[in-house]
Amino acid sequence: MDPKKITIQDIADYANVSKSTVSRVLNNTTPVNDKKREAVLRAVKDLDFEPNSLASGLAGGNSMIIGVQTQKIGSPFYDLVTRGVIHCLTDTRYSPILVDGVWDKEIELRGIDTLLRRQIDGLIIIGGDIEKEHLLRLAAKKPLLLVGREVEGLQDRCLYVDNFDIGYQATKFLIELGHRKIVHITGIKAHQDSVRRLNGYLHALKEANIPYDEDLVYEGAFDGPSGVKAIDTVISRGKKFTAVFAANDMSAFGARLALYRHGIDVPSEVSLIGIDDQTEAPYMTPPMTSVRQPAFKMGVAAGNAMLDLLMNKEIDLPKPSVQISVRESTAKAE
Amino acid sequence: MDPKKITIQDIADYANVSKSTVSRVLNNTTPVNDKKREAVLRAVKDLDFEPNSLASGLAGGNSMIIGVQTQKIGSPFYDLVTRGVIHCLTDTRYSPILVDGVWDKEIELRGIDTLLRRQIDGLIIIGGDIEKEHLLRLAAKKPLLLVGREVEGLQDRCLYVDNFDIGYQATKFLIELGHRKIVHITGIKAHQDSVRRLNGYLHALKEANIPYDEDLVYEGAFDGPSGVKAIDTVISRGKKFTAVFAANDMSAFGARLALYRHGIDVPSEVSLIGIDDQTEAPYMTPPMTSVRQPAFKMGVAAGNAMLDLLMNKEIDLPKPSVQISVRESTAKAE
DNA sequence: TATATTTATGAAAACGGTTTCAAGCCATTG
DNA sequence: CAATGGCTTGAAACCGTTTTCATAAATATA
Numbered sequence: 076m077d078p079k080k081i082t083i084q085d086i087a088d089y090a091n092v093s094k095s096t097v098s099r100v101l102n103n104t105t106p107v108n109d110k111k112r113e114a115v116l117r118a119v120k121d122l123d124f125e126p127n128s129l130a131s132g133l134a135g136g137n138s139m140i141i142g143v144q145t146q147k148i149g150s151p152f153y154d155l156v157t158r159g160v161i162h163c164l165t166d167t168r169y170s171p172i173l174v175d176g177v178w179d180k181e182i183e184l185r186g187i188d189t190l191l192r193r194q195i196d197g198l199i200i201i202g203g204d205i206e207k208e209h210l211l212r213l214a215a216k217k218p219l220l221l222v223g224r225e226v227e228g229l230q231d232r233c234l235y236v237d238n239f240d241i242g243y244q245a246t247k248f249l250i251e252l253g254h255r256k257i258v259h260i261t262g263i264k265a266h267q268d269s270v271r272r273l274n275g276y277l278h279a280l281k282e283a284n285i286p287y288d289e290d291l292v293y294e295g296a297f298d299g300p301s302g303v304k305a306i307d308t309v310i311s312r313g314k315k316f317t318a319v320f321a322a323n324d325m326s327a328f329g330a331r332l333a334l335y336r337h338g339i340d341v342p343s344e345v346s347l348i349g350i351d352d353q354t355e356a357p358y359m360t361p362p363m364t365s366v367r368q369p370a371f372k373m374g375v376a377a378g379n380a381m382l383d384l385l386m387n388k389e390i391d392l393p394k395p396s397v398q399i400s401v402r403e404s405t406a407k408a409e
Numbered sequence: 410m411d412p413k414k415i416t417i418q419d420i421a422d423y424a425n426v427s428k429s430t431v432s433r434v435l436n437n438t439t440p441v442n443d444k445k446r447e448a449v450l451r452a453v454k455d456l457d458f459e460p461n462s463l464a465s466g467l468a469g470g471n472s473m474i475i476g477v478q479t480q481k482i483g484s485p486f487y488d489l490v491t492r493g494v495i496h497c498l499t500d501t502r503y504s505p506i507l508v509d510g511v512w513d514k515e516i517e518l519r520g521i522d523t524l525l526r527r528q529i530d531g532l533i534i535i536g537g538d539i540e541k542e543h544l545l546r547l548a549a550k551k552p553l554l555l556v557g558r559e560v561e562g563l564q565d566r567c568l569y570v571d572n573f574d575i576g577y578q579a580t581k582f583l584i585e586l587g588h589r590k591i592v593h594i595t596g597i598k599a600h601q602d603s604v605r606r607l608n609g610y611l612h613a614l615k616e617a618n619i620p621y622d623e624d625l626v627y628e629g630a631f632d633g634p635s636g637v638k639a640i641d642t643v644i645s646r647g648k649k650f651t652a653v654f655a656a657n658d659m660s661a662f663g664a665r666l667a668l669y670r671h672g673i674d675v676p677s678e679v680s681l682i683g684i685d686d687q688t689e690a691p692y693m694t695p696p697m698t699s700v701r702q703p704a705f706k707m708g709v710a711a712g713n714a715m716l717d718l719l720m721n722k723e724i725d726l727p728k729p730s731v732q733i734s735v736r737e738s739t740a741k742a743e
Numbered sequence: 744t745a746t747a748t749t750t751a752t753g754a755a756a757a758c759g760g761t762t763t764c765a766a767g768c769c770a771t772t773g
Numbered sequence: 774c775a776a777t778g779g780c781t782t783g784a785a786a787c788c789g790t791t792t793t794c795a796t797a798a799a800t801a802t803a
Contacts, residue, residue: 082759093783098761108781128527129472130759132463133788140506148492149688158482165509170523172474172504173495189504193462299692328692335694354483355689358633358662360669416789427753432791442751464789467758 081124090114142190143171146178146202159374180204197381218384234392238268242275250283253408254318260295260305262322295326302329317408324349342406352400361403415458424448476524477505480536493708514538531715552718568726572602576609584617587742588652594629594639596656629660636663651742658683676740686734695737
């Protein structure tokens with residue numbers, strides 16, 4: 076397949092200089108006589124030379140690869156963060172290698188091993204279940220950044236939104252519209268995020284002196300079907316409600332469909348709010364109100380922070396603020 | 410940062426064998442005495458050894474990296490294919506490196522260069538604008554697979570759906586429901602896919618003896634806003650229509666919203682069909698009919714084909730079949 | 744039993760770069 | 774003018790593996 080590869084030595088011969096000089100002009104690491112520099116550059120052009128990253132990685136000790144571990148490729152939030160990272164790395168000298176942890180501790184660990192074998196220069200872990208201790212150990216080995224997690228001992232390496240606040244804000248938003256019977260479709264209970272959002276919901280209720288009714292809470296799974304089931308279930312319990320707060324947009328979409336099936340109008344009879352503000356949310360009928368997490372931006376921020384980290388700069392991760400994209404699925408309770 | 414790395418030499422010393430032997434047991438390349446093999450294995454465990462992929466890539470000539478170029482990270486179809494590839498590669502010895510070509514020939518070429526520098530063992534290009542000649546040259550250098558493209562001279566390396574047929578089937582589906590005034594929201598005209606889908610639409614019309622009305626065709630951009638604009642425009646032209654065929658789901662979502670704004674009911678007044686069958690399509694109100702392209706499966710198929718290619722096996726890419734997920738956004742024209 | 748073949752093993756040579764080190768050159772300084 | 778210092782440069786060592794090659798041991802063959 077591959078024809079004889081051009082190496083740095085070929086360039087050196089062609090330009091009548093030594094390998095060292097070629098390396099120097101290629102990396103701008105040491106001043107080089109202009110004539111020689113030019114000769115080298117011409118040689119590179121003429122021979123169509125492409126440096127071998129594996130070799131330079133081995134020799135120089137920097138693979139110029141950043142490992143990125145994401146979860147359940149296909150889930151809106153994690154995908155968006157990942158895209159942000161990739162986008163940020165494009166046109167830098169670094170390339171990302173992606174592994175999927177699928178929210179399974181063992182698979183995550185295997186993925187990390189794969190990355191370490193590849194001598195990644197830095198590691199960005201988005202979500203996941205790996206324990207604190209292991210993360211600390213990793214952080215001691217490689218520049219590490221955590222997105223969507225809050226790990227004590229690594230606070231300055233964590234980029235996350237305050238999920239309690241998201242739950243609180245979303246619920247408070249509904250309460251301020253006059254709603255008091257608010258269904259909450261949670262995320263997967265095993266995820267910290269879900270629990271925090273639920274707690275935010277509970278806190279907002281308490282603050283407004285609304286008694287907690289567990290029949291209004293349904294454990295969902297961050298997906299469409301569970302959103303449908305949530306509404307069906309709550310209705311079958313004979314519960315009245317005037318608003319629904321879903322732990323993410325996909326389950327809100329499911330809820331929306333179920334309400335439609337039951338002939339319940341949105342927003343005149345029931346208000347609906349989701350989280351994520353997916354691309355599709357503004358195109359639902361009616362356009363859906365959603366809490367916006369700046370996922371893509373967070374990915375970009377993580378990427379940039381990693382680049383800084385690799386240049387030994389101080390990093391200062393932003394605390395991303397959430398805001399509610401108010402649309403037409405929410406209205407005053409009459 | 411990195412503490413002293415354990416190398417194969419350390420293992421050799423610890424196990425009282427030579428580096429060569431260690432390499433042999435690690436790769437199962439040559440039989441090795443059981444006692445020595447065991448000693449090596451124990452050493453690996455005891456010292457917690459992780460082989461350096463860069464070094465083995467350099468020495469062995471296989472980087473075990475597969476380059477994947479996708480387009481506009483964030484676009485449903487391309488993302489899904491990409492995910493399929495990544496999913497397929499998980500738990501193999503190969504890792505993917507991703508670059509985004511953003512449908513820009515120059516950026517695409519740069520991306521490919523990045524990948525080649527990294528000594529990728531194989532290349533999967535999803536979509537994009539790179540010319541045939543260049544692709545042929547690439548194919549001569551590396552195992553190459555093309556997804557979503559049809560390139561003569563590389564037929565056996567192309568995995569794509571018949572976009573003409575998609576357009577034809579979607580339109581025919583509407584015609585068979587009795588529709589004769591069918592709006593078509595195209596994709597970006599510069600993309601082959603869009604043109605083919607449009608041609609399929611035209612062919613279906615002609616076959617049914619429906620005169621072509623250019624006012625019913627709007628050039629969209631595969632996104633929500635252009636879907637909205639399409640409907641607004643056609644309506645402002647004073648055109649009557651009873652069905653809309655959008656070149657992808659996102660623009661169909663946009664169309665859906667615009668119809669809602671204009672108080673036009675779906676499907677009783679206007680039927681709507683999209684392409685992609687995104688995760689969200691079944692949760693639109695009403696659930697949206699869409700032509701399903703098996704994007705994820707195509708990604709997996711591409712990944713598997715690449716693995717076969719790398720083992721010098723014959724590959725036989727499937728011709729993915731499309732089918733219409735019939736839901737409730739389409740109905741008989743009254 | 745002597746010879747031919749096979750098998751397991753280690754030494755050393757790649758792989759394609761980067762980096763250290765010392766030397767050579769030139770200009771500056773006292 | 775000799776000595777000092779700063780630049781540029783090439784030779785060689787190194788990065789951590791795989792792989793070739795030769796050797797030594799073990800087995801099969803005659």
